[in-house]
Amino acid sequence: MSPTRAAGLTRLVAFTPKMGRAYSDSRNHDPGPGKPSSVSALSPYIRHRLITEQEVVAAAIAAHGAEVADKFIQEVFWRSYWKGWLAQRPAVWDAYRARVAAGLAAPPEGYEAAIAGRVGIACFDAWVQELVETGYLHNHARMWFASIWIFTLRLPWELGADFFLRHLLDGDAASNTLSWRWVAGLHTKGKHYVARAENIARYTGGRFAPQGELNEKPLPVQEADPPAPRPVPDVAAPPSSPxxxxxxxxxxxxxxxxxxxxxxxxxxxxxxxxxxxxxxxxxxxxxxxxxxxxxxxxxxxxxxxxxxxxxxxxxxxxxxxxxxxxxxxxxxxxxxxxxxxxxxxxxRRPWDAACWTLAGRGFFPFAQHIPRLCAELVLA
Ligand SMILES: Cc1cc2nc3c(=O)[nH]c(=O)nc-3n(C[C@H](O)[C@H](O)[C@H](O)COP(=O)(O)OP(=O)(O)OC[C@H]3O[C@@H](n4cnc5c(N)ncnc54)[C@H](O)[C@@H]3O)c2cc1C
CATH class of the missing domain: 3.40.50.620 (HUPs)
Structure with missing residues (x-):
């Protein structure tokens, strides 16, 4: 994967025809590394803003209309939502960093085998290898991986998030930390994501079938509530030129x-x-x-x-x-x-200014604003 804007734009153009119905129908399927996929793999480019959220959403609307490309556009806004949520609660990031430092200083039993891809659950071990070799995992594989890490291997979520961050080309403080918290059941309190063997078999096209190997009845992780949101801090006025x-x-x-x-x-x-x-x-x-x-x-x-x-x-x-x-x-x-x-x-970009202040609560209240955000930030 070439780390240039030109390469990002080439991928964007190639994927644009698939941003509509094809994406909403098939995006949960993970055919495996190197196979034609119904997701874009644009995240390393968007995450570093080699290409912008605005450009990607504009391409989706121009090709399919906002309604048909609704699911794809919503996914792009998840990134902005996560950034805004964390901007309003920076203490969650600080606490995560402190726990990673403490956890790595005295890693729990099972940690080394997990990051070496040697736990004996074929899908998990294969995802470790895929992540290390390619710097990418499909979203569904990230969800299964995190769920198995937390609930089957019973390892601390922070150390799994750290492993992802070290290897993902799209590694992003907000999307990564908060997605791991979401899987653990800490984002929407008590609602955790449980990876099930049947679901993995279905969406990997039968490549994996970990029947009887997963803890499918776990309780969510318990932690103190995150701090109440603070307003997104203002930025100082720019200095005078040059x-x-x-x-x-x-x-x-x-x-x-x-x-x-x-x-x-x-x-x-x-x-x-x-x-x-x-x-x-x-x-x-x-x-x-x-x-x-x-x-x-x-x-x-x-x-x-x-x-x-x-x-x-x-x-x-x-x-x-x-x-x-x-x-x-x-x-x-x-x-x-x-x-x-x-x-x-x-x-501060107008995109961030508009999105971050709306991200104080859950994604679904935030998502109500997406049509207006598109009208103001993309179509205006
Ligand atoms: C445990 C876990 C950890 C994650 N860590 C990261 C991370 O460090 N960096 C990161 O960019 N994403 C992270 N994600 C979110 C998501 O998995 C990736 O953004 C997505 O898989 C990227 O692949 P894609 O470009 O093919 O996505 P597509 O499905 O093609 O989506 C298009 C774009 O929308 C955005 N997007 C899609 N899904 C999400 C999502 N759930 N959250 C935020 N943005 C999204 C991305 O910019 C993506 O490029 C994580 C998800 C989970 C469950």
Whole structure:
């Protein structure tokens, strides 16, 4: 998978005809790695904003109309919903990070066998291998995997989420942490996702049939309730021109940033995939993220007609003494954590501003707003 916007756009164009009825009818089927699939595999591109949510939703509406592409559009908005939910409860991310650090310092029994794909449940072991080799798993496989990890293997959900984050090319603080919480029964309190052998056999086309191997009657995980939501914090007003634009792995489409007339004098870029976990990130992930940043810097150089190049986090204090620096806002996650000590002014995209404030409760109240969000953010 090439980490460029051009490759993302090629995939987008190729998948657009399948965003309508074909997607809603067949998206739950996981034919296995390397097989033609009814899902897009666009997530590594959307997650790093090599292509934007707006572009993907616009393609779906143009090709099929909002009604027919409804399911696909809803899935794209799940990402925005999760980011907004976490923006309103950053303490959930902090608690997750602390528990991963503690869990990895003294891993529970069974953990090493699980991440090595040696638990003896054929589907689970195959998904470990697929994840490690390709950096991707189908959504349904992620759900089954997380459910087996939590309820059959009885391992802490945080360590499973950490394993995903280290290997997924689309690894994303909000989508990953909150999807694992959702499977555990912590998002919608008491409603957990139970992987069943019959369901796995049906949706893998019989590739797997773990009859009698799964705990199909578990209780949801119990934890204290998350904190009450806080309003999404405002972002500071941008400084006066000229500015240096800092690009990072959370948002690599500088061409569409809301710069409001700011004059960009140069572009710098940094990425920190190793900060995904105390154990860093898989080489596949590191290469994808570094390549995506290079691609973003190359396009920024052309778009703004200014020099663009990578810097290290340690260079930032010096740069900030001389230059006003702005960046696309980093949502709650490891990039925001790494940049927090520095006075870099975030630019919030209208997409994020509109979606995040609506994500205080469940997805279904949020989803009521999708037609209006499409009208205002995509069709206007
Ligand atoms: C336990 C678990 C962990 C997950 N971790 C991540 C993660 O780290 N990063 C990540 O991007 N997604 C994560 N997901 C969500 C989802 O599985 C992937 O986004 C999806 O499988 C990506 O494949 P695709 O591009 O083929 O999706 P498609 O079905 O083609 O969907 C189109 C786009 O919609 C978005 N999308 C679809 N489903 C979801 C979803 N449930 N939540 C959020 N966005 C969605 C993605 O941007 C995706 O590219 C996780 C899901 C689970 C159950």
């Amino acid at each position: 500015v240096t634009l800092l690009l990072h792995e959370d948002d690599l489409h500088p061409e569409s940033l809301p710069l409001a007339g700011l004059h960009v004098q140069r572009v710098i870029g940094l990425c920190c995939p190793q900060a995904r976990s105390p154990l860093g990130a898989a080489p596949l992930v590191q290469r994808f993220v570094a390549g995506a940043l290079e691609d973003g810097l190359g396009r920024a150089e052309q778009h703004f007609g200014v020099p663009a190049g990578r810097v290290a986090l340690d260079d930032l204090p010096d740069i900030l003494r001389r230059e006003s620096v702005v960046m696309p806002e980093a949502p709650v996650g490891w990039v925001a954590d790494a940049l927090r000590p520095y006075r870099v002014v975030p630019l």
